[in-house]
Amino acid sequence: MFSLLVNIPDNAKWAQNGVTIAGGHGEGNATNQLSGPCGLFVDDDQTVVIADRWNHRIMQWKNGDTTNGQVVAGGKGLGNGLHQLDNPTDVLIDNETDSLIICDQGNRRVVRWSRRSGTTQGELLIDNITCSGLAMDEQRYLYVSDEGKHDVRRYQLDEKNYTLVAGGNGQGDGLNQLNYPTYLFVDRQQNVYVSDHLNYRVMKWNKGAKEGIVVAGGQGKGNALTQLSDHQGIFVDTFGTLYVVDTWNHRVMRWTQGDKKQGTVIVGGNGQGGGANQFQYPIGLSFDRHGNLYVADELNSRVQRFSIE
DSSP states (O other), rough: OOEEEEEEEEEEOOOSSSSEEEOOOOOOSSSOOOOSEEEEEEESSSSSEEEEETTTTTEOOOOOOOSSOOEEHHHHHHHSTTTTTSSSSEEEEEEETTTTEEEEEEGEEEEEOOSTOOOOOEEEEEOOOOOOEEEEEETOOOEEEEEETEEEEEEEESSSSEEEEEEEEEEEEETTTTTSSEEEETTTTTOEEEEEEGGGGEEEEEOOOOOOEEEEOOOBBBBTTTOBBSSEEEETTTTTTTTEGGGGGGGEEETTOOSOOOOOOEOSOOOOOOSOBBBBEEEEEEEOOTOOOEEEEEEGTTTEEBBBB
C-alpha cells in the first residue's frame, strides 16, 4: 500500500452501511463482476484498482461508474506468460511512471504494467518470490512480503538487490520473526507495518530495526477486541492510527496510538453475510484522501465504500 496521506480525526465515524462501487453482481468474470477481490488501491481521483484474484486480472473502476469496470492487466486466462497473471493478490499505482505494480502470487513474481492504452503485457520486476503484499514509499522504494521466506524486502525499482526490512529469522512468533506475512503499509518515516497473518498480529518495524513491535493483536486467534483472526489488509493514517481488516471476524478495526491493547470495530462485525453492513471474508482495504473507507469483500464479490461522517 502506498502511503497516501490521509488525515482522519480520532473521533471519526463511518456510515455503517456500505455502498457497492465495484462488482456486486455475483461471482463471475464479466466486466461488472469480480471473483475473489483482494488487494486494492485508491488513486487521488477515487479510481479504484482491484486484484481480481480468481479471474487472474486487475480491474479498474472509475469513480461514479459503478456499472462496469475495465480490465487493465491480465484477463487472458490463468498462465505465466507476460500477458497473463496467476492469482494476483495486490496492486498499487505508481503515478510517476503511470503504471501498475502487481503481486502476481501464483507466478511467484512482481510485474509492472503500463496504464497507457494499448498495453497488452507486463514486464518482470522481481521473480522467485512468494509475494503477497506490496507497498511503496515516497522515495519510490518498493516493499514486498515473501510468505515463503517469512520476511519483507525493500527494492529499488528496476534493481534485483534488496534490503531485508522485517523478519528473515525463519518462521516463528519472536519479535524478530514473522509467520506468513501478507499485506503491508509503509509510512513517511519508512517504518513498515506488516500483517503477520498466522501470528494474528500486526507488527511495526521501525526503519533499520532488528525486531518489530506488536501494534495490534498478538493475543492469539479470536474475536475479542484484543484479538484478530486471519486478518489481511492494513492502512495507517497520518496520526499513526492503524486500520486492519479482521477477515474471519468479518469486520474492520481501528487501533489508535494511545491504545495498543484493544481495537474498536469501525464497520462490519455484524456476522458473516451479504448485507450492506456485513462482510464475507473481507481482504483488502484502502482510504481515499477524504477519509472514505474501501473494503474488498471477497466472498460477496464486491468492493464496498463506507462514507466518513
